[in-house]
Amino acid sequence: MDIDADVSRFLKHLESERRLSPRTVVSYRKDLEDLRIFLDDHYGGGGWGWGTVERIDFRAFMGWCEKKGLTRRTVARKLSAVRTYYRFLHLEDRVLSDPARTLRSPRIEKRLPGHATDGNIEAIFSMAEARAAENAFRDTRNLVVLELLYGSGLRLSELHGLDMSDLDLGQEQARVLGKGSKERLVPLTGSSGRAIGRYLPRRLEVAAASSAPDREALLINPAGKRLSKRSIQNVVRRFLDDAAPGQGLSAHSLRHSFATHLLDAGADLMAVKELLGHVSLSTTQVYTHTSKERLRQVYRSSHPRR
Secondary structure: OOHHHHHHHHHHHHHHOOOOOHHHHHHHHHHHHHHHHHHHHHOOOOOOOOOOOOHHHHHHHHHHHHHOOOOHHHHHHHHHHHHHHHHHHHHOOOOOOOOOOOOOOOOOOOOOOOOOOHHHHHHHHHHHHHHHOOOOHHHHHHHHHHHHHHHOOOOHHHHHOOEHHHEEOOOOEEEEEOHHHOEEEEEOOHHHHHHHHHHHHHHHHHHHHOOOOOOOEOOEOOOOOEOOHHHHHHHHHHHHHHHOOOOOOOHHHHHHHHHHHHHHOOOOHHHHHHHHOOOOHHHHHHHHHHHHHHHHHHHHHHOOOO
16 A cells, blocks of 8 residues: 555545645645654554554554643644544545544543624724724725624635625625635625725725736735735734733634624524534534633622622
């Protein structure tokens, strides 16, 4: 069995068939490379193949990872990559059985996603709207960034890839391309629609002055090119640092805030799942823990018998 060829086929499968992002594919490659390094040492430099590895070897791999100082969360991610890889090998008849199928990951504590408070959100949009009122290109665009991340719960990559043709302002919705190249329709708030309406004339002016503008991208930079992910992150971080200093919030925190605030207001969990574009309900359920924790904090700080 050609070990390198099997890995290459698997990575090609992730890229072309499952349509995972390049960064995710690189992560899988690194995890499998770590497994191979371990197995070379574990078997004394050779004499093994993907079909000869047993479940006990994966347990030893977990111990090897822990000795290297990797966190339980990182080890769990590596084991997830191993399970996915062996499932692929088994389906492709490259191994007779799947020894990783019943492999359990180490237990890890669920981290509650960081999110902005209602007060933070009010401060952020007060600043952004005041600046956008001056009708300058950057400020009108930055307000659109904030409105779409918080108002529609978009991922950073979804916002970055949004094109002019994806918007339907009449129906107050947008088409976004999520993980695994899955499309979904997301609603636009009235505030988002107004922010976009103010921004589009400024965008047209910048595009007209550019020698080679990106005519498809919704969000562009002063040179007329699609606004980069890093630039979007920087825009959001500046507002968050002003409104919620020291909390370590990021662009993704606005998506977390979107989900948390909807659930706090009584939104249905399944509806929030669809709005976020989650495949599994368990992914969305972490936000219910956030809401419960907030209720506990209010109870502990407010009850007279505390």
